[in-house]
Amino acid sequence: MDIYASKRRINIDDAVLVSRCWQGDSAAMEELILKYQNRIYNVVLKICADPDDAAELTQETFVKVIENIDDFEGRSGFYTWVFRIAVNLTLNYCQRNVRLGFRSLDASEAKAEYSSQSNLALKEFLSDDSSPDPAALAQNKELYEIAVESLMKLGDAQRAVVVLRDIEGMNYAEIAKVLDIELGTVRSRLSRARGKLRQILEAILQ
Amino acid sequence: MKEIPNMDELLNSFIDGELPARQQTEVQRLVHHEEKIAQRLQQLQKCKMLLRSLPVAEAPPQILENVKASLARKAQIVEQPLVFDERAGTRHLLGRKLFAAAAMLGLVSIFAAVVYIIVAPTIPPGPVAIERRDLLPKVDVIEPEPSLIAAPFSGRLELQTSDLPAVVGVINRAIEENIPSDEWIASDQSNVKEPHALICSSESFNLLLAELGNIWDKLDSATLFVDTEVFGEQVVVEAVTAEQISGIVNQDDSKRRVEVAKDFAVLNNIAEHLPGREILTAIDETSVGLIIPPKPVLTSNQKTTKKSATKTGAEKNVRLIIKVKGSN
Numbered sequence: 001m002d003i004y005a006s007k008r009r010i011n012i013d014d015a016v017l018v019s020r021c022w023q024g025d026s027a028a029m030e031e032l033i034l035k036y037q038n039r040i041y042n043v044v045l046k047i048c049a050d051p052d053d054a055a056e057l058t059q060e061t062f063v064k065v066i067e068n069i070d071d072f073e074g075r076s077g078f079y080t081w082v083f084r085i086a087v088n089l090t091l092n093y094c095q096r097n098v099r100l101g102f103r104s105l106d107a108s109e110a111k112a113e114y115s116s117q118s119n120l121a122l123k124e125f126l127s128d129d130s131s132p133d134p135a136a137l138a139q140n141k142e143l144y145e146i147a148v149e150s151l152m153k154l155g156d157a158q159r160a161v162v163v164l165r166d167i168e169g170m171n172y173a174e175i176a177k178v179l180d181i182e183l184g185t186v187r188s189r190l191s192r193a194r195g196k197l198r199q200i201l202e203a204i205l206q
Numbered sequence: 207m208k209e210i211p212n213m214d215e216l217l218n219s220f221i222d223g224e225l226p227a228r229q230q231t232e233v234q235r236l237v238h239h240e241e242k243i244a245q246r247l248q249q250l251q252k253c254k255m256l257l258r259s260l261p262v263a264e265a266p267p268q269i270l271e272n273v274k275a276s277l278a279r280k281a282q283i284v285e286q287p288l289v290f291d292e293r294a295g296t297r298h299l300l301g302r303k304l305f306a307a308a309a310m311l312g313l314v315s316i317f318a319a320v321v322y323i324i325v326a327p328t329i330p331p332g333p334v335a336i337e338r339r340d341l342l343p344k345v346d347v348i349e350p351e352p353s354l355i356a357a358p359f360s361g362r363l364e365l366q367t368s369d370l371p372a373v374v375g376v377i378n379r380a381i382e383e384n385i386p387s388d389e390w391i392a393s394d395q396s397n398v399k400e401p402h403a404l405i406c407s408s409e410s411f412n413l414l415l416a417e418l419g420n421i422w423d424k425l426d427s428a429t430l431f432v433d434t435e436v437f438g439e440q441v442v443v444e445a446v447t448a449e450q451i452s453g454i455v456n457q458d459d460s461k462r463r464v465e466v467a468k469d470f471a472v473l474n475n476i477a478e479h480l481p482g483r484e485i486l487t488a489i490d491e492t493s494v495g496l497i498i499p500p501k502p503v504l505t506s507n508q509k510t511t512k513k514s515a516t517k518t519g520a521e522k523n524v525r526l527i528i529k530v531k532g533s534n
Contacts, residue, residue, distance in 0.1 A: 033270050041265035055266045062273045063280070126252060140259075147256045165222065166257040172224050187224070191215040197253045 014078040021069045029069070032078075033062050039168065040086045046163045047090045049152050057093060061086040080177045083168070087160055087178055094156045118142035123205055150200045158193035165190055217247050221254055357460040358523040359408075360433040361440075362401075363451065366426045370532035373421050377402065377528065380417035385410050401529040411455060411524040419448040426533045432467040435460055441467040445474040455524055 013035075020028035040061055045054035064085050072081055121142040151159060157179075164170045164178060172186045179186070219225045220233040237244045367373045385406050404411070422428065430446040432454060433439075441464055443450065450470045457463040 030270060033273060037265040037269050038262065041269070042263045045263050046260070051263075054263075055269060058265055059269050059272045059276065062269070063276050066273070066277060067280075125256070126249075143256065144260060147260055151257065162257060166254050167260060167262075172219075172222070187215050187219060188212075190222075191212070191218045194218055194250050194253045195214055197257075198249050201253070201256075 015074075018069065018072065018074070018078050021066075029066050032065070036079075036082055037062070040082065043083065043163055043168050044086055044090045046151065046167050047087070047156070047159055048093060049148070053093065057086065057089050060089055064089070076177050077174075080170075080174050083164070083170075083174075084178045084180070087164070091156055091160060118146055119205060122146050122201060126201060126205070146201070146204060150197055150204070153200050154193055154196060158189055158196065161186060161189045162193045162197070213243065213246070214250070217243070217250055220247070221251055357463075358525055359455045359457075359460070359463060360525045361454075362431040362527040362529065363446075364427075364429045364431070365421075365528065365530045366428075366533050367421075367424050367530065368426060368533040369424050370530065373424050374530050376421045377418065377530065380414055384413040384417055401527045404524065404526045404528065406524050408456060408524050411526070412452060415448050415452050415455075422448055430454065430467070432464060434464050441471060443467050443471045443474060445478060446470065450474075455526075 014032070017028045017032050017035075021032065037058060041054055041058040044057045044061075045051060048054055048057065061082065065082055072078065121140055125140075125143060151162070154162065160179060161175060164175045165172075170178065172183055172190075175181075175186045175190075176183045181189075216225070216229070216233060220230060223230075225233065237247055365373065381402060381404070385404060404414075406414075427444070428446050430443040430451055432441040432443065434441060443454070454463055454467045454470065457466055
């Protein structure tokens with residue numbers, strides 16, 4: 001399914017659902033939750049990397065959305081408003097974990113040990129001049145493991161930008177609204193994130 | 207290749223389709239002509255593809271129910287009277303603050319007590335009198351002049367006579383008539399060798415002295431020993447007369463008494479060595495530097511009236527031992 005096409009369709013529906021929510025329609029609220037829960041959960045999981053925490057953060061996101069639905073003025077899209085709440089909660093969670101020592105800042109510096117199969121798959125992926133089939137790539141479990149680990153070695157802010165762009169498929173303007181940063185900051189942060197990701201992948205092969 | 211600043215940003219924007227059409231064409235032209243740029247573009251695209259290949263995770267099915275339950279719990283909490291909880295919390299907090307303040311005061315008191323025990327001077331045991339001068343009535347205390355304090359006269363009078371019985375008889379009679387019985391001591395009046403010890407008032411002594419003035423003609427010598435403030439030291443006045451004795455005794459304080467006695471001693475001594483000259487007559491009352499002893503009031507042959515010192519309120523400030531010896 002084309003993610004951008006579905007997003008546009010959702011946006012049209014969102015306005016109707018939000019207006020029903022304003023009138024106290026609980027069914028509309030449930031519908032909004034059901035429509036967005038997978039996408040929110042997916043983004044949160046890719047940022048925090050813990051399924052249980054991701055579920056809790058997703059749940060907390062929707063509780064906040066429903067509690068504050070009356071404050072939503074519609075100046076930005078509902079879609080970006082929901083993701084803004086979710087990403088803020090997730091980044092706060094990450095910072096809290098770092099403060100409490102549940103996650104070390106030096107984790108990005110630790111060199112992970114991968115199997116020879118994983119290393120071989122990564123080497124083939126990086127050296128292949130042709131564009132690989134994304135579906136086939138998704139089936140490659142060795143590369144999946146490396147991708148997740150590499151993503152977690154990025155800083156929280158860089159990881160959030162990369163996830164919102166490459167996983168959620170947001171454009172730069174939407175990322176800027178969700179993260180409440182300038183468009184130029186999105187561009188430079190994304191550039192640095194991808195550059196670092198490339199370095200991490202090359203370091204795995206060495 | 208000419209180095210283009212922020213090439214990565216440009217390439218990433220190109221990958222993401224975030225460049226305007228003109229820049230998009232420009233990047234495509236660069237990629238075609240520059241192998242390094244093309245290589246870098248491929249590296250960045252691989253990164254993007256790798257992340258996009260990550261499978262989409264589905265949310266746990268219970269999220270909707272959990273959200274509903276969470277909202278229901280919050281609604282219940284909001285419905286509860288929060289004011290009551292706030293008040294209880296405030297009371298609890300206030301109690302803790304008071305407890306903390308009390309504990310702090312206790313610690314400070316203990317600390318102060320310890321410091322006081324270490325630093326404060328030791329007070330001797332026993333009752334402590336605290337004088338509140340501001341509460342006492344104001345009394346004008348008249349301090350007596352030192353010279354006015356009547357110090358008792360203490361001395362010894364030694365008389366020597368050839369007519370011992372007559373002199374002793376006169377003395378005994380004079381004592382009986384002028385000195386109250388509780389003011390003199392005589393162990394045995396028949397025994398002339400026993401001295402008379404007098405402790406009487408100056409008034410009684412003056413009466414006695416006036417009475418004894420008549421026996422001075424019968425005396426061979428009369429010597430007065432005046433005790434000074436220094437223990438064991440006496441001023442000896444030889445050839446003393448009754449008037450001189452009165453003059454010495456009637457001085458107000460012992461210091462003055464000693465000075466007068468010394469003067470009389472000197473005068474009498476000179477008179478002894480210059481017989482025939484009446485020194486005292488040559489002394490003019492206006493002469494400077496000479497002491498004129500007060501003359502005793504003599505009552506002559508008129509019988510004196512015996513008065514009790516206790517009745518008159520006079521103090522017993524004369525202590526004299528009279529010793530009479532016979533001449534060989």
